[in-house]
Amino acid sequence: MAIKTCCISVDGKRVMSFEQFKRWLKTFDADKDGKLSRKELEDAIPGGWFTRWKGKRRIRSADSNGNGFIDESEINNLVEFAQKYLGVKILQLKDV
Numbered sequence: 001m002a003i004k005t006c007c008i009s010v011d012g013k014r015v016m017s018f019e020q021f022k023r024w025l026k027t028f029d030a031d032k033d034g035k036l037s038r039k040e041l042e043d044a045i046p047g048g049w050f051t052r053w054k055g056k057r058r059i060r061s062a063d064s065n066g067n068g069f070i071d072e073s074e075i076n077n078l079v080e081f082a083q084k085y086l087g088v089k090i091l092q093l094k095d096v
Contacts, residue, residue, distance in 0.1 A: 013083075013087050013088060013089040014087060014088050014089070015088075015089045015091060016088060016089075016090060016091070017090070017091050018079070018090055018091065018092055021075075021079065021082065021088070021090050022072075022075055025044060025070075025075060025078065028040045028041070028043050028044040030043075034071065034072065035069035035070060035071045036069060036070040036071075037068065037069055038068065041070065061077065062074055062077035062078050062081070063077075064077060
């Protein structure tokens with residue numbers, strides 16, 4: 001699923017609010033348990049085996065409690081990844 005936003009910044013990145021980013025991630029919660037598994041995160045990140053490898057590494061680093069899932073409290077840990085690898089600029093409240 002592509003990332004859809006309303007705006008493109010001067011540097012060519014898609015711009016979205018943190019709330020929009022969270023809503024977008026939640027669309028990949030296939031079992032609607034409020035957490036993203038490694039498989040669900042891989043589905044969220046388009047691409048081949050390299051992207052899946054990055055997804056596995058990212059979920060391990062974003063999963064601060066080590067339970068194998070990204071939950072609501074750990075979504076912040078994915079912001080840097082999205083900005084670096086997905087060409088997205090995520091605006092925090094302080095940026096608005």
